[in-house]
Amino acid sequence: MKVALGSDKSGFLLKEAIKQYLKDNGIPFDDLGTTDLDSPKGYFVVAPLVAGKVQAGEYDRAILICGTGAGMSVVANKFKGVYAVACESVYTARMARAINNAQILCMGGWIVAPEMGVKMAEAFLTTEWLQDLEDWRKTWLTGASATVRELEETLF
Numbered sequence: 001m002k003v004a005l006g007s008d009k010s011g012f013l014l015k016e017a018i019k020q021y022l023k024d025n026g027i028p029f030d031d032l033g034t035t036d037l038d039s040p041k042g043y044f045v046v047a048p049l050v051a052g053k054v055q056a057g058e059y060d061r062a063i064l065i066c067g068t069g070a071g072m073s074v075v076a077n078k079f080k081g082v083y084a085v086a087c088e089s090v091y092t093a094r095m096a097r098a099i100n101n102a103q104i105l106c107m108g109g110w111i112v113a114p115e116m117g118v119k120m121a122e123a124f125l126t127t128e129w130l131q132d133l134e135d136w137r138k139t140w141l142t143g144a145s146a147t148v149r150e151l152e153e154t155l156f
Contacts, residue, residue, distance in 0.1 A: 003029040003125065004062040006050040006072075009040035010109045011065025017114035018063055018121045027125065030059075047075035047084075054103050055079045061103050063121055068108035076104050080156040081149075088112060093120040097127035099141060 003022060007015035012034050022029045032050055034040045043066040050062045054076075062084075064072035069086035076084035084104035085096035088111055096102040105124040107117055130138045 001027070001060045001125065002058075003027060004032055004050045004053055004059040005029055005064075006032045006046040006062065007034050007065040007109065008043045008046060008067075008071075009034060009037060010067035011072075011107070012037055012040070012109065014065050014107060014109040014112060014114055014117045015063070017118055018065075021118045021121060043071040044075055047072045048078075051076035051079040051082045051084065051104065055082050059103075061125060062105070063124070064104055064106045065109050065117075066106075067110045069106040069111070070108070073104075073106040076106065080152055087120060087124075090116070090119050090123045094123040094127045097124055097129060098131050098133060101129040101145060 005015055005019060019031060033046050047064055050064055053059050054062050064076060064084065066072045073084045073086040076082055082104065083100055083102040084106050085100060085102045086106040087093045087096055093105055096105065105121065107120060112120065130141060
């Protein structure tokens, strides 16, 4: 699995903590910015860069961080086939993968402390779609996923 990281100035410190977690665990990643607080990139610059690369298949998963996670999520979800979820807990990060098959975890640097953010990233990166769900729910979610893809075809 290859991971893309991105943040604006408000998410920089949380991104750096997650970056260290990825390094420590040998998880391949690229930091697509903001890489320097003296020249920060806005969420509206970083999110399309990362989401476009996820859409193109250059990265399997991504983590985007702004002040609340909302701005990154809004922008990343503009890309067909890309699912980004703003999360504030380990549970929602895990379920964003298991239920929604999200490829992008969005977090808020003003909201999520570094230790919690690392745990959320770990849950997101180690959970697969439909993992640990009941058989009936797996069947239902597979159908729901097909419906969402059909909806995307009419909207994009």
